[in-house]
Amino acid sequence: MSDQPLVLKSQKNGVTTLVMNAPRRYNGWTAPMMEALFGAFRDAATDPETRVVVLTGADPYFCAGVNLSGVVSLSAPRALRERIRSHNQALFDTFIDFPKPILVAVNGPAIGASVTSATLCDGIVASDKATFSTPFAQVAIAAEGCSTVHLPRLIGPANTERMIGREGWVPTAAEALQIGLVQWVVPHDGLREKAQALAEEWVAAGAVRTFRGGSTREELKAVNARESEQVADTALSAPFLKNQYRFLRSKKKHGPAAVFFSLWLLRPLWGKLL
Numbered sequence: 628m629s630d631q632p633l634v635l636k637s638q639k640n641g642v643t644t645l646v647m648n649a650p651r652r653y654n655g656w657t658a659p660m661m662e663a664l665f666g667a668f669r670d671a672a673t674d675p676e677t678r679v680v681v682l683t684g685a686d687p688y689f690c691a692g693v694n695l696s697g698v699v700s701l702s703a704p705r706a707l708r709e710r711i712r713s714h715n716q717a718l719f720d721t722f723i724d725f726p727k728p729i730l731v732a733v734n735g736p737a738i739g740a741s742v743t744s745a746t747l748c749d750g751i752v753a754s755d756k757a758t759f760s761t762p763f764a765q766v767a768i769a770a771e772g773c774s775t776v777h778l779p780r781l782i783g784p785a786n787t788e789r790m791i792g793r794e795g796w797v798p799t800a801a802e803a804l805q806i807g808l809v810q811w812v813v814p815h816d817g818l819r820e821k822a823q824a825l826a827e828e829w830v831a832a833g834a835v836r837t838f839r840g841g842s843t844r845e846e847l848k849a850v851n852a853r854e855s856e857q858v859a860d861t862a863l864s865a866p867f868l869k870n871q872y873r874f875l876r877s878k879k880k881h882g883p884a885a886v887f888f889s890l891w892l893l894r895p896l897w898g899k900l901l
Contacts, residue, residue, distance in 0.1 A: 631648055633649055640677050642830060643676075644682075646685055656718075658758070669719055681823065683733070692739030711863070719744060719771065719773065726836055733757040735754065737757060746778060747777065751811075755813070761791045761795075771855070777838075777839075
């Protein structure tokens with residue numbers, strides 16, 4: 628294992644850059660990664676030298692999304708549902724509640740919650756190698772990250788349905804720019820430089836935290852709370868548990884796969900206790 632921290636931090640001219648640094652795991656949001664990342668956000672929130680935060684990933688991925696196998700375990704059904712609900716709500720509230728501007732620099736493939744959380748930030752600049760995947764319908768889980776309300780404001784209802792619905796459209800960086808998902812696209816090798824320049828412009832302009840599309844913090848908090856209930860329900864549904872079992876087995880992750888298999892197999896029994 629690498630001795631490198633899961634989140635690398637640097638600071639220059641009022642800009643704090645956070646780099647998710649687990650490239651062999653595609654910077655996925657495991658429990659340790661989220662603990663490190665959200666700890667870094669808490670530090671940046673109170674650091675007087677931090678005026679703007681830039682969030683990016685160590686190549687080749689930006690982030691593979693949430694590793695739900697670190698949240699789901701064999702336990703009392705109601706306690707498990709509550710853990711999933713509170714985990715999902717806390718994840719997105721971290722971005723919604725952050726008091727300073729956030730610029731997301733998407734350096735490669737972004738999946739699931741890493742896409743929807745990015746839309747909750749002040750801006751997105753993408754490498755020409757970036758892609759944006761929100762496969763909620765494909766894995767039989769409810770859409771999250773305020774995407775049912777906030778995403779249509781950014782890219783329109785039809786494009787939202789293409790992304791989070793059955794089609795599972797995965798826009799390239801150029802397509803994401805065209806539909807309004809991101810605001811800037813640059814050659815891959817120039818991403819960090821462009822992100823720093825944009826962030827320094829925000830610092831010079833005295834930029835404050837905003838939400839795109841006319842959304843407000845209060846509204847997004849309410850939407851996140853509602854969606855988190857739906858995520859918890861669908862995360863314990865038979866179709867989702869079966870999909871997760873098959874996916875983890877295909878990746879030869881036998882321990883987590885066994886947990887999902889047991890939950891799926893026994894779903895008719897413990898489901899009555901929810």
